[in-house]
Amino acid sequence: MTTWALEIEDLTVAYHSKPAVWDVDMCIPEGVLAAIIGPNGAGKSTLLKAALGLIPKATGHITFYGKPYAQARAWIGYVPPRGSVDWDFPTTALDVVRMGLYGKLGWFKRVGKNETELAMSALEQVGMADYAHRQIRQLSGGQQQRTFLARALVQDARIYFMDEPFVAVDAVTEKAIVAILQSLRAQGKTVVVVHHDLQTVTEYFDWVTMLNVQLVANGKTAEVFTSDNLHKAYGGKLAFLNDMGVEVR
Amino acid sequence: MGVLGRRIKSAETQRSQPHTWAQSLASRHDMGGFSIWYIIIGIGVLALLFIPMSMLLGVRYDYTLIVVALGGTLLGILNGVLGSFAVLRRQSLLGDALSHAALPGVCVAFLFFGRDMGALLIGAGISSLLGVWFIRILTQTTRLKQDVAMGIILTSWFALGVALLTYIQSLQTASQAGLDHFIFGQAAAIRLGDVVLVAMVGGVCLMVVIAFWKELKLMTFDLEFAQANGYPVRFLDAILSLLVVIAIVLGLQLAGVILMVGLLIAPGVAARQWTRNMAQMLTLAGIFGGFAGGAGAVISGLDKNLPTGALIIVVAVIIVFVSICVAPERGFIWTWRKRQADAKHINGGGHVAD
Numbered sequence: 065m066t067t068w069a070l071e072i073e074d075l076t077v078a079y080h081s082k083p084a085v086w087d088v089d090m091c092i093p094e095g096v097l098a099a100i101i102g103p104n105g106a107g108k109s110t111l112l113k114a115a116l117g118l119i120p121k122a123t124g125h126i127t128f129y130g131k132p133y134a135q136a137r138a139w140i141g142y143v144p145p146r147g148s149v150d151w152d153f154p155t156t157a158l159d160v161v162r163m164g165l166y167g168k169l170g171w172f173k174r175v176g177k178n179e180t181e182l183a184m185s186a187l188e189q190v191g192m193a194d195y196a197h198r199q200i201r202q203l204s205g206g207q208q209q210r211t212f213l214a215r216a217l218v219q220d221a222r223i224y225f226m227d228e229p230f231v232a233v234d235a236v237t238e239k240a241i242v243a244i245l246q247s248l249r250a251q252g253k254t255v256v257v258v259h260h261d262l263q264t265v266t267e268y269f270d271w272v273t274m275l276n277v278q279l280v281a282n283g284k285t286a287e288v289f290t291s292d293n294l295h296k297a298y299g300g301k302l303a304f305l306n307d308m309g310v311e312v313r
Numbered sequence: 314m315g316v317l318g319r320r321i322k323s324a325e326t327q328r329s330q331p332h333t334w335a336q337s338l339a340s341r342h343d344m345g346g347f348s349i350w351y352i353i354i355g356i357g358v359l360a361l362l363f364i365p366m367s368m369l370l371g372v373r374y375d376y377t378l379i380v381v382a383l384g385g386t387l388l389g390i391l392n393g394v395l396g397s398f399a400v401l402r403r404q405s406l407l408g409d410a411l412s413h414a415a416l417p418g419v420c421v422a423f424l425f426f427g428r429d430m431g432a433l434l435i436g437a438g439i440s441s442l443l444g445v446w447f448i449r450i451l452t453q454t455t456r457l458k459q460d461v462a463m464g465i466i467l468t469s470w471f472a473l474g475v476a477l478l479t480y481i482q483s484l485q486t487a488s489q490a491g492l493d494h495f496i497f498g499q500a501a502a503i504r505l506g507d508v509v510l511v512a513m514v515g516g517v518c519l520m521v522v523i524a525f526w527k528e529l530k531l532m533t534f535d536l537e538f539a540q541a542n543g544y545p546v547r548f549l550d551a552i553l554s555l556l557v558v559i560a561i562v563l564g565l566q567l568a569g570v571i572l573m574v575g576l577l578i579a580p581g582v583a584a585r586q587w588t589r590n591m592a593q594m595l596t597l598a599g600i601f602g603g604f605a606g607g608a609g610a611v612i613s614g615l616d617k618n619l620p621t622g623a624l625i626i627v628v629a630v631i632i633v634f635v636s637i638c639v640a641p642e643r644g645f646i647w648t649w650r651k652r653q654a655d656a657k658h659i660n661g662g663g664h665v666a667d
Contacts, residue, residue: 144538148537149534150403153401153591154585154590154594155589160534163527163530163531163534166528167544171525172524
């Protein structure tokens with residue numbers, strides 16, 4: 065592993081002087097599906113947001129493929145958590161996906177036929193072509209999530225960040241989304257997912273970052289997804305994991 | 314609700330979807346075949362009928378009334394379009410805070426420059442912007458929530474304004490008369506020059522909206538995504554805030570600081586009911602706002618003592634009420650009939666299961 069798709073050094077983020085992420089060093093290699101896991105309040109989303117410059121960081125140095133955020137912006141695709149927008153907004157699924165192309169289009173340029181075709185093919189990729197002209201309020205949770213995914217796909221990024229893409233999504237949709245993520249990986253792209261379902265970690269992800277305000281572990285799933293590390297991250301809350309059939313080494 | 318309807322809709326053929334403002338407007342297949350052209354034509358007919366009807370009722374279309382009605386229409390259009398952003402961003406209360414915060418600026422400008430309309434409006438604008446700035450500082454540096462910060466700034470700025478106004482009225486200056494009209498609005502004071510100013514500034518504002526259309530839309534829908542993609546969200550946010558402040562400040566003469574938020578919000582709320590396309594929503598909001606502004610001004614021509622600002626708001630709220638009742642897909646009546654139809658269908662026609 066020579067190229068790090070994401071490298072974070074000494075990242076600390078605090079809300080009102082209470083640290084949410086404390087002195088985290090981590091890296092994610094190119095071409096993997098990576099999960100950021102940890103208990104509630106561990107700072108998973110905070111870490112993601114700080115990396116993308118959505119919230120200010122107290123300290124830290126972050127690079128994407130060796131470049132700082134400002135130079136790497138065009139390589140980054142972001143899928144925000146579904147709850148971050150008003151789904152009653154007057155717009156259609158197709159229009160949401162076209163929004164992913166606004167950046168490339170540049171200022172003052174109008175969205176044209178080309179953009180619509182790209183957006184339609186992204187919707188097809190996520191199995192949403194039939195719902196392109198639906199008002200987004202009329203989509204199910206899983207369909208909304210896939211619309212967001214399609215919007216990230218049209219950006220044709222090198223590294224994708226997703227905040228809890230499997231929340232309130234049924235099993236079939238979850239598998240469909242994972243299949244898309246795997247095809248992204250097959251194209252050599254990197255996908256970083258904030259994830260909360262421990263049962264699926266070994267199945268979906270080949271890289272894991274475990275977080276509980278401080279970094280607990282960072283590495284290949286096979287190496288770091290151990291009961292020892294999970295105990296460190298989740299503490300006493302982990303006793304039930306064995307009952308739930310989570311496979312750990 | 315509407316499971317059956319949805320299935321039917323998904324079977325609709327794929328149409329090429331409009332992608333520019335102009336094409337969106339031309340789309341006839343928005344709300345399940347309902348076109349916003351019906352509303353545009355409807356409002357047009359209503360406006361045409363309105364003139365002879367008001368004449369029969371004794372409204373005299375003299376120079377003053379025509380100027381006021383023209384001003385009301387233009388301000389209604391401007392506030393309808395720009396206010397829609399506030400509606401979509403859930404910043405209605407911010408609009409209210411902005412307009413209340415204008416009052417001390419008007420008073421201070423009067424104390425320094427006398428009754429010069431340009432100075433009064435600039436004073437109002439600066440005061441409003443200071444108010445927003447304070448709200449932002451309060452929410453960022455303390456743990457106060459935004460609604461609390463707005464409540465504090467709204468009332469304190471307005472209280473300061475009322476105090477200054479009372480002081481000014483105690484001064485022995487003849488020209489102070491009319492300043493208190495900024496509280497409830499005084500449309501009769503609008504001159505042709507003001508209308509020309511509104512037309513020019515409003516035109517520039519609308520051009521800015523069209524120029525930054527896709528960025529403003531993206532930011533309004535998904536701020537986090539816009540930010541993560543490196544859009545200058547602060548700059549865009551500043552542009553939007555400035556546009557809303559301009560709309561409010563220009564409208565103050567007409568509606569006054571207390572009622573201003575109605576002119577800003579009501580057209581957007583009504584328009585929201587009729588469409589699922591943001592460009593159409595803003596266009597409709599402009600039409601509703603323009604109609605309310607013009608009609609309210611004409612109705613106030615019935616009698617000298619009728620308050621123009623309040624009547625404009627009443628017309629706008631009637632449009633909101635009608636929209637909430639009858640709009641397809643979102644309105645009361647549509648939803649109720651849909652539920653009935655679904656129930657009938659599920660029960661195999663007639664066998665009511667209760």
